[in-house]
Amino acid sequence: MATSLPSLQRFARLNSNSDKTEVREVVAAVIDDLRTTVKNTIDPAAARRSIADLLDFLNSLKSTVHPGRVELAQSISQKIIPELYQKDEPTEYDDYEYLRAEYLLVNHISSKIADNLSIIRGEVSAHPGYRKGRREFPVHPLCIYANLYASGIRDLIIKLVTQRFRNKKIQTTIYEPLTRDVIGVGKNHESFFEDNVIYIDEQVTKLLDWGIAAEQSMAEKKSESSSSGTNSAAQDFTPEELLVQKVRDKLKVHSEINEYFLPQTAGFVLIKQLYTLNKGRFLHSVKEIQNATKYGNDHSQTVLQIDQIVNETEDLEFDIIALSAHAVGDEQSMLSYKALQDICIGSARSRDAMLEARPLIAAELGRQPIHMAKQIIAETQNKVGNIPKIEEMLENFREMIRRLNQKRFEPEINTCASMMLPYKSLKPIVKWLQNEGAEEGTFFLRMQQVQITLKKKWNIV
Numbered sequence: 001m002a003t004s005l006p007s008l009q010r011f012a013r014l015n016s017n018s019d020k021t022e023v024r025e026v027v028a029a030v031i032d033d034l035r036t037t038v039k040n041t042i043d044p045a046a047a048r049r050s051i052a053d054l055l056d057f058l059n060s061l062k063s064t065v066h067p068g069r070v071e072l073a074q075s076i077s078q079k080i081i082p083e084l085y086q087k088d089e090p091t092e093y094d095d096y097e098y099l100r101a102e103y104l105l106v107n108h109i110s111s112k113i114a115d116n117l118s119i120i121r122g123e124v125s126a127h128p129g130y131r132k133g134r135r136e137f138p139v140h141p142l143c144i145y146a147n148l149y150a151s152g153i154r155d156l157i158i159k160l161v162t163q164r165f166r167n168k169k170i171q172t173t174i175y176e177p178l179t180r181d182v183i184g185v186g187k188n189h190e191s192f193f194e195d196n197v198i199y200i201d202e203q204v205t206k207l208l209d210w211g212i213a214a215e216q217s218m219a220e221k222k223s224e225s226s227s228s229g230t231n232s233a234a235q236d237f238t239p240e241e242l243l244v245q246k247v248r249d250k251l252k253v254h255s256e257i258n259e260y261f262l263p264q265t266a267g268f269v270l271i272k273q274l275y276t277l278n279k280g281r282f283l284h285s286v287k288e289i290q291n292a293t294k295y296g297n298d299h300s301q302t303v304l305q306i307d308q309i310v311n312e313t314e315d316l317e318f319d320i321i322a323l324s325a326h327a328v329g330d331e332q333s334m335l336s337y338k339a340l341q342d343i344c345i346g347s348a349r350s351r352d353a354m355l356e357a358r359p360l361i362a363a364e365l366g367r368q369p370i371h372m373a374k375q376i377i378a379e380t381q382n383k384v385g386n387i388p389k390i391e392e393m394l395e396n397f398r399e400m401i402r403r404l405n406q407k408r409f410e411p412e413i414n415t416c417a418s419m420m421l422p423y424k425s426l427k428p429i430v431k432w433l434q435n436e437g438a439e440e441g442t443f444f445l446r447m448q449q450v451q452i453t454l455k456k457k458w459n460i461v
Contacts, residue, residue: 007030011027031076105200116274139371164207221236290335401413
């Protein structure tokens, strides 16, 4: 859909010598063309895949070479993706009196979250790692690194707002004045949200707190049901809890379709953190971490300096800060895997306490080898094999296992072994994980055994 647009061909011809005005004009032209194409498309799913491919291509470009990469990716996330996903909404007639005002409120909430995600991904000039580089991940990205995550959250917000905000209080304090004083007289609605930011933030925060409470209640019911050996938890959920479960399930499906990783811990607590992000503290903390990484005398001093930031931030807030510092910036200043793990396991004396204190970091560290194991399995089951690709994937897998604390992340390592166990060609890697304790010295031999088995399977001489 997207690659054939004339405006994209103009965009491809931009370079580091292009004038800023020309860059803005070309980006605007691409957005206009994409909006027209989205409006006329009859296959939203195919259009979404095309947009996702375009975003992946933009993320692969070097911004020092192509000046419009970040601007176009950000515009697509904020302006095109919301319209694309609206085409999947039910077509039945909604006669709610304040539909336009409700739509503008959803836009306001979603745009604020999308803007904060852009900051986290280093797509704004205030970020200390802006246009300096980003880490390459051999597996699908964590949700906060993925452009399409914002559109999934938007779907969730739409459902919550229509279900929870159609009440007298919101109608009187937001929808009526917005309709009467702004929409009805053709004023700019953005000024309304700026003038009422404190009250609107208060109401949105209460909505997200309601979601957090429902999640916690469901978790407690599931725990009680598991302890008692019954399966009655779902039957005991209230209508409000079922709504929260439904929107979270939809977000999970969205993540799977668009190939980004959504941890189980990435629920309403994370969404609230994204909405209420303290931009000044976030940017200052990321800069402090990157300076400590780049200029620190040794690793222990770097971790010590980072510990001071931990004391000034909330748990999940720090996870977001550290993960941003880990993924964005030049090679010398990006927070290393070792430092990220030391911060994670140093936050508590047990695995359970670690998962509670550093949920997002622990999820990101632990899931990477599992996702790489899935890719390796899929590649070995192809009818026509690619031995060099398998070798590269196994090397990535070895590196992921090597940098993990094998005691704290033992369940994830065991999961990898269990996944590979049914496949004859991968049993040497299972042996390496289970019986040899993932020793560096024996890995090369086990990888050779895998290659020999696969060459026989694929008749490769």
